[in-house]
Amino acid sequence: MAKVLMIDYEKCTGCRLCELVCSVKHEGVSNPARSRIKIVKWEWEGRYVPMSCQQCESAPCMSVCPVKAISRNEEMGRVEIDYDVCIGCRMCIAICPFGGMSFDTLASKVIKCDFCDGDPQCVRFCEPEAIQYVDAAEVSSVKQVAAAEKFTGIMQKVAAAIAAV
Amino acid sequence: MAKETTGATTMESLARGRTTGKFRCVNCFVRISPPPGAKTYKCPHCGFEWRVFWISPTFPRIRGPVWDVNRRLAAEEVSKQRKGGK
Amino acid sequence: MALNRKIAYINLTTGEIETKPIPISMRKKFLGGRGLDMYLMYNHVKPGVDPLGPDNVAFVSAGILVSTLASATARTHIGGKSPLTGYVGSANMGGFFAPEMRWAGFDHLVIKGKAEKPVYLWIHNGEIEIRDAKNIWGKTVHETQQIVREELGDREIKILTIGPAGEKLVRFANVMTGVKDAGGRSGMGALLGSKNLKCIACRGTMDIKIAHPQEALDYNKTFITQITSAKVSQTQGKIGTPFIWGSTNSWGGIRTNNFQYNQLEYSDDIEAESLDEVNIGMAGCFGCQVHCRARYIIPDGPYKGVYDEGPEYTAQGAFCGEPGCTKRNTLLVCNHLANIYGMDLLEVGSLTAWAMELYEKGILTDKDTDGLELRFGNDEAMIEMCHRIARREGLGDILAEGGLRAAKKIGKDSIKYLIHVKGMSNLHSDERGTPSLALGIATGSRGSDHLRSRPAVDLYHLPEPVLRKIYSTPVAYDGPLTSDYKDYEGKPWQVFWHETCYEAVDCLGICKYHTTFLAATGPNFEEWSRVLYYNTGLEMSPVDIWTVAERAYNMERLFNLREGLTRKDDWLNDRYFDEPTTRGIPAVQGRTIDREKFAKMIGEYYEHHGWDENGVPTPETLKRLGIDKEPSHVL
Numbered sequence: 033m034a035k036v037l038m039i040d041y042e043k044c045t046g047c048r049l050c051e052l053v054c055s056v057k058h059e060g061v062s063n064p065a066r067s068r069i070k071i072v073k074w075e076w077e078g079r080y081v082p083m084s085c086q087q088c089e090s091a092p093c094m095s096v097c098p099v100k101a102i103s104r105n106e107e108m109g110r111v112e113i114d115y116d117v118c119i120g121c122r123m124c125i126a127i128c129p130f131g132g133m134s135f136d137t138l139a140s141k142v143i144k145c146d147f148c149d150g151d152p153q154c155v156r157f158c159e160p161e162a163i164q165y166v167d168a169a170e171v172s173s174v175k176q177v178a179a180a181e182k183f184t185g186i187m188q189k190v191a192a193a194i195a196a197v
Numbered sequence: 198m199a200k201e202t203t204g205a206t207t208m209e210s211l212a213r214g215r216t217t218g219k220f221r222c223v224n225c226f227v228r229i230s231p232p233p234g235a236k237t238y239k240c241p242h243c244g245f246e247w248r249v250f251w252i253s254p255t256f257p258r259i260r261g262p263v264w265d266v267n268r269r270l271a272a273e274e275v276s277k278q279r280k281g282g283k
Numbered sequence: 284m285a286l287n288r289k290i291a292y293i294n295l296t297t298g299e300i301e302t303k304p305i306p307i308s309m310r311k312k313f314l315g316g317r318g319l320d321m322y323l324m325y326n327h328v329k330p331g332v333d334p335l336g337p338d339n340v341a342f343v344s345a346g347i348l349v350s351t352l353a354s355a356t357a358r359t360h361i362g363g364k365s366p367l368t369g370y371v372g373s374a375n376m377g378g379f380f381a382p383e384m385r386w387a388g389f390d391h392l393v394i395k396g397k398a399e400k401p402v403y404l405w406i407h408n409g410e411i412e413i414r415d416a417k418n419i420w421g422k423t424v425h426e427t428q429q430i431v432r433e434e435l436g437d438r439e440i441k442i443l444t445i446g447p448a449g450e451k452l453v454r455f456a457n458v459m460t461g462v463k464d465a466g467g468r469s470g471m472g473a474l475l476g477s478k479n480l481k482c483i484a485c486r487g488t489m490d491i492k493i494a495h496p497q498e499a500l501d502y503n504k505t506f507i508t509q510i511t512s513a514k515v516s517q518t519q520g521k522i523g524t525p526f527i528w529g530s531t532n533s534w535g536g537i538r539t540n541n542f543q544y545n546q547l548e549y550s551d552d553i554e555a556e557s558l559d560e561v562n563i564g565m566a567g568c569f570g571c572q573v574h575c576r577a578r579y580i581i582p583d584g585p586y587k588g589v590y591d592e593g594p595e596y597t598a599q600g601a602f603c604g605e606p607g608c609t610k611r612n613t614l615l616v617c618n619h620l621a622n623i624y625g626m627d628l629l630e631v632g633s634l635t636a637w638a639m640e641l642y643e644k645g646i647l648t649d650k651d652t653d654g655l656e657l658r659f660g661n662d663e664a665m666i667e668m669c670h671r672i673a674r675r676e677g678l679g680d681i682l683a684e685g686g687l688r689a690a691k692k693i694g695k696d697s698i699k700y701l702i703h704v705k706g707m708s709n710l711h712s713d714e715r716g717t718p719s720l721a722l723g724i725a726t727g728s729r730g731s732d733h734l735r736s737r738p739a740v741d742l743y744h745l746p747e748p749v750l751r752k753i754y755s756t757p758v759a760y761d762g763p764l765t766s767d768y769k770d771y772e773g774k775p776w777q778v779f780w781h782e783t784c785y786e787a788v789d790c791l792g793i794c795k796y797h798t799t800f801l802a803a804t805g806p807n808f809e810e811w812s813r814v815l816y817y818n819t820g821l822e823m824s825p826v827d828i829w830t831v832a833e834r835a836y837n838m839e840r841l842f843n844l845r846e847g848l849t850r851k852d853d854w855l856n857d858r859y860f861d862e863p864t865t866r867g868i869p870a871v872q873g874r875t876i877d878r879e880k881f882a883k884m885i886g887e888y889y890e891h892h893g894w895d896e897n898g899v900p901t902p903e904t905l906k907r908l909g910i911d912k913e914p915s916h917v918l
Contacts, residue, residue, distance in 0.1 A: 045574035047567030048379070052352065053500060060496040062285075062350045063386060065488035075462055076425060077590055078563060078578035138490065153500065159511055159520075159572035160565075206809040207756045208509055211749060215514065215804070223534040224868045226744040245868070250529065250556045252518050260529050260556050264549055267868075274869040 034109025036168045037145070037152065039082050043162035046071055046080035050154035050163060057153045058143070059136075066136050068145040069154050069163075082163055084154075085132030085145040087111050093124035093133055093144075109168065110147055118142065218255050222247070224267075231257050245270055285351055285491050285819040286310055288390035290918060291411055293404065295478050296337060296396030300411050305390060309917060310821065312909065314828075315390055316346030317373060318790035318835035319918075320362040323393060324371070325838050326914040330845050334366040334470075335452060335477040337397035343443065343483065344391045345381035346792015350491055350569070351818035352503040353811075354510060355794040357381060357569035359443065359460070365469040367454045367630075367685045368706040370843045371728045372474065374458060374466030375789055377568035380485065383441035387487025391918075398479040405435065406485045416481040421447060423623040424459045431484050444482035445472040446625025448673045452476050453683040455630035455708075459622070463576070463592040464568070467627045469707065469729050470685075494820035502817050506810060507572050515802040519575040520565060524596040525555035527801070530742070531712065535867015537600060538713035540607045540659045541640040542702050542858050545713040546866035552611045553603045558594065561615070566592060573796055581615045594618035600711020601632025606639055607659035617669050624673035633708035634682045634689065635668040637701055646695045653677045704731035705852050715864050716871035717742065719774035722884050726778065726853045728839040734795060736782035740803045741768050753799060754780050757808040757825035769870065771880045775887035786832035787811065834908040837892075837900050841913065850898045853885055 048071050051064035059066050069084040088094075091111045094102045101117035102124060104110070124133045124142060136143045145152075147165070155165045166174070219228045222240040231238035231249050235257075239246040246263040262268075292301045305319075313319040320342040332338040342362035349356045359381035365372030384390075388409040401416035418434065419427045424446040432440050442460060449456035449472030456472030457465045466472075475481075493499050510516055518526045528550075531537055535546040551557060561582050567574035581589045594602075594614050602617040603609060621628035635657075641647040642657035649656075655678075657664050671679025681689045687706040690698040702709045707730025714721035719741045720733075727735035740753070750764040754777060763773035781799070784807055788798050791811060798805045808825035815821050815828070823831075859876045866872065886896060893904030905911040 042564065045565050045567040047569060047571050047574065049567075049570045049572065052350070052570055053503075056352060056493050056496050056500055059490070061490035061492050062352075062382075063488065063490045065386075066490070076429065078462075078566065078592070080566070137488070156504065157507070157572070159507070160574065206806075207752050208804055208806050208810060211752060212509060212512065212804045214749070215512075217514075221744060223530060224870070247533065248551075250522075252521050256514070256517065258518060258526065258529060259533055261551060261554055262533050268548070271867070271869050271872065275872050278869065 034106065034168055035147070035165050036087060036109060036171065037084060037147075037155070038164045038166050038171045038174065039084070040162050040164075041081040043160045044071065044080040044082055045160055045162070046073055049157050050082065053153040053157050057148055059139070066138065066143065068134070068143055070131070070134075082154075083131055085111065086130055087145070092127045092129065096123045096127045098123065108147060108150065111144070112146065113142060113144065115141065218257070220257055220259055223259060237263055285347070285493065286821070288345070288385055288491075289388060290391040290393065291389055292393045292395070293411065293413070294396045295394065295398040295402065295413070295480060298413055300413075302389075302411075303918070305918065310347065311823070312831065313835055314347045314790035314831050316344050316349075316358065316790045316792045317360045317362070317375065317786065318831060319391060320344050320360050320373070321371075321835050321838040321842070323391065323918060324362050324364070325842050326916055326918070327393060327395075328364050328842075332364060334364045334369060334372070335473060337478070339364050339474060339477070341394040341471070341474050341478065341480070342391065343384075343394065345385050346790060347390075348814065348818060349792035350382035350385045351493060351814075352499040352570075353791070353793060353814040353818060354503060354507050355568060355571035355573065355797050356792050357571065358789065358792040358794060359384070359466065360789060361458045361466040361471040363471060363474045364846070365729065366452070366473040366477070367470040368730045370705055370730065370846055370848060371839045372469040372471055373729050373839075374468050374471045375734075376458070376460060376464045376466040377571075377794060378441075378460040378464030379569050380441045380443045380460040380464075381792060382569045383485040383487055385487070385491055386489055387485045388489050392483070394478065394480065397477065401479045401481050403431065403481045404483040406483065406487075408487055408489055419481050420450065423447065424625045425462065425623055427482055428461075431482060435484060435486075437486055440484050440486045442482050442484045444625070445475050446623060446673075448624045448626035449473055449476035450481070451673070451675050451683070453626050453672060453675065454685040454688075455627040457625045457627055459625045463622045465622070465625075465627075467629070468732060468734075470627070472625050493818055495817045499814075499817040502813060506806060506814065509804070509806060510797055511572050513802040513804050516573045516796070519796065519801070520573050522555040522559050522562070523565070523575045523577045523593070525558050525594070525599055527596045528553075528599050529555060532604070535864065535871045536713055536716065536742075537604045538702065538709075538711050539604050539866075541605060541636040541700060542713070542862070543640070544866050545715065545864040545871065547604045547607065547609065548866070550603065550609050552609055553599055553614050557611055558614075561611075568794065571794065575796060579615065581612070581619065584612045584616065586616050586619065589619055591615070591619040591622055593622070597629050597710060598632075601628045602665055604711040605632050605636035606661075606665045607636075608662045608665050609660070610662050613662040613665055616666055620666070620669040620673070624669070626673055629710060630685070630708050631669055631672055632665075632711070633702065634672070634686055635665060637686065638668070638678065638682060639664075640700050641693065641697050644700075646693065646697050647678070651678055651693075699857070702731075702856055702858070704855065705729075705848075707731045713864065715859055715876055716867070716874040717768045718771045718876060718881065718884065719768065719777055721855060721859060721876050721881065722774060722778050722888060723781070725855050725881075726885065726888060728836065728843060735785060736778045737800070738774070738777040738781045739801055740799065741774070741777060743803060744768070745803055749803065753803065757829050769874070771877070771884055775884050776891055778888055779891040782836060783829055783832045784808075786836045787828055790831060790835060791815070830908065834910055837904065837908055837910060838913070840892075840894070840898070840900060841910075844899060850885070850896075853898060855881075
């Protein structure tokens with residue numbers, strides 16, 4: 033089954049190592065402006081959110097592309113750009129609801145997450161596991177367990193409080 | 198040459214000696230293993246008692262002394278030493 | 284490539300800006316960051332200048348590995364003649380500023396002169412602009428950064444700024460970035476304030492080419508795993524540096540009530556685990572997987588709901604250990620105030636605790652304190668003094684001048700009670716039981732300081748073979764080494780080794796928590812030789828890097844000597860020798876430092892350096908290090 037990036041922003045520590053390793057892997061340089069992943073921050077609230085391509089099933093970038101340069105690779109579960117066809121019009125950037133598509137001004141091309149062909153470096157280096165590479169179906173079960181744990185935790189606390197009384 | 202990797206570095210070889218589930222009693226330096234989840238633990242070697250914090254279920258650390266116990270033990274020990282010294 | 288970042292000379296008096304490449308020969312000699320800053324400082328700051336006058340020079344730099352794959356390559360260094368001590372001024376901070384400065388094209392800034400009115404620098408992809416700062420003058424550290432981002436219209440801008448304390452020339456004001464990252468020692472904030480320079484805003488999108496990208500990625504994985512698998516890193520990653528308190532305060536290594544006790548008893552409320560209750564998650568500096576910065580929200584009191592980061596170990600001691608306060612709220616509030624005013628919390632707490640002792644001894648009276656009851660354990664007084672020092676009100680104005688100047692003003696025998704070296708206050712640690720730590724603070728180039736050479740692993744009772752392994756790499760050492768922290772033997776070498784190690788990390792731009800500081804298993808010279816090669820292509824052996832650090836440290840010594848430093852400045856307050864400790868485990872009770880043995884240690888420490896008995900580098904040493912013709916004015 034195709035895998036996806038599962039992002040848990042609550043675990044993100046905002047270090048931006050994912051941005052660094054992404055630009056090194058793809059371009060051989062340290063330059064977050066050329067990274068396919070981006071940590072959006074509200075520093076004065078302590079809120080850090082990793083943002084990247086969602087690899088949509090019905091991707092707006094794919095529909096809007098006037099030259100059909102964008103397609104879905106079902107095996108990899110990713111949305112891909114065919115740079116031989118791409119004309120660099122940036123319509124995909126304009127329409128993407130997540131900012132998952134960005135423009136590399138140095139290479140003059142649109143760039144997006146390609147899962148590093150199956151070994152996403154952001155995942156490899158994220159020690160707090162804010163970004164994980166998992167089966168698409170697994171995402172909800174992970175979330176169910178986390179929510180259930182929280183819920184039963186509360187129940188146990190309540191039970192303990194009642195017992196104490 | 199800088200790029201060559203020959204054998205383990207100091208860091209790598211020292212890391213092999215790590216212990217888990219234990220901490221050193223900061224009074225007598227013996228490595229001690231509190232039972233899982235213990236909130237306090239008396240050093241079986243010297244009797245000093247420590248409040249324990251668990252970084253993870255298998256990783257204890259000293260949070261601080263059990264004040265009344267350690268203050269008393271220290272006072273006794275110090276007065277014994279002073280008497281012995283006289 | 285990673286070595287093509289430039290140096291910029293900015294003259295605030297004339298508005299002239301010049302940029303130059305940094306020759307590879309200088310890279311090999313000093314790498315970057317603190318190392319090259321110290322070369323620049325010796326070359327550009329004329330002897331005897333007023334630290335707060337226009338002739339002093341401010342140096343801002345990134346370490347040579349900043350923004351590359353070497354884990355936690357985030358460090359900014361700020362240098363200049365210290366307004367606090369008159370000797371080496373040097374401060375180092377994490378966060379995200381230095382990487383942004385490199386992406387904007389610069390490694391070193393040399394800031395001269397004084398602007399006529401408040402200004403700030405805007406550095407963007409190779410361009411530097413001097414801009415009017417009237418909108419931000421008077422604003423706090425947090426406000427300033429938000430206003431500048433809005434003004435320049437980019438939320439990704441990273442800003443190095445001073446707060447109100449820096450503007451008011453508080454002699455231990457910080458340079459800050461982000462929420463709490465602080466270049467927090469030796470008054471570099473006052474230096475920028477004296478130049479009417481409020482902040483430096485940076486934004487860059489220029490490539491830093493990695494020499495061997497795949498190897499750099501793969502080795503970084505190994506490197507990071509080594510770091511994060513250390514128990515200390517895991518602990519720090521969960522509860523931050525306050526974990527250290529659990530150890531040092533447990534045996535009696537915390538100076539309390541200024542210097543009257545060596546343990547803060549019943550301090551459960553300010554322990555790391557109590558702070559953990561208000562922690563909403565950890566945060567990391569650039570590229571760091573240890574993430575030791577706690578994010579917190581103040582849970583109660585007049586500051587309820589305020590967000591900040593920290594507090595660190597230093598804050599626990601400064602706002603609780605030294606003034607004898609035991610409330611968590613005091614710690615959280617004071618930490619926040621120091622962050623927004625932009626001042627060295629260590630000095631604030633330490634000087635306040637000193638004033639408390641003076642008040643209790645009758646040297647300061649209610650008249651001096653404007654009625655503030657400056658007694659140990661008075662939480663409100665501690666909080667109030669944060670405001671007064673930052674705003675230079677009443678007694679705060681006197682303390683804002685730093686300990687030595689304040690002691691002169693207060694007179695009587697106030698100096699007797701001041702815990703300082705070279706005019707810089709000491710951390711809250713009590714070194715009477717630990718000669719190695721005492722030697723470190725006595726000899727530190729920027730004054731009493733735990734981040735210059737502290738052999739913290741000396742406290743771990745490591746077996747001799749382990750010590751032998753650590754301390755005989757990368758250069759041979761076959762002298763004594765002992766596991767007992769109470770000993771005097773072999774410690775001078777440990778201090779020298781750590782001093783060189785910490786200088787090296789500061790040249791590289793890596794965090795000290797990623798070397799042999801808190802964890803005995805941290806990476807050092809051998810690993811750096813590899814990361815340096817993979818990232819920059821520079822081929823330097825572990826010994827080469829050691830030599831760079833030695834060279835840089837000698838530049839600091841030369842600077843201090845030129846400013847009049849003598850052997851007697853490498854010394855401690857008499858209290859260390861005369862007042863025995865009274866608390867803690869039996870082994871550290873009744874301890875003092877032995878004058879004679881301590882003097883001998885200092886002699887040995889000089890010998891390891893290749894300095895004479897007065898602490899002056901011998902001609903042979905300078906020649907060996909290739910700095911016998913300084914100042915050479917290459918840059």
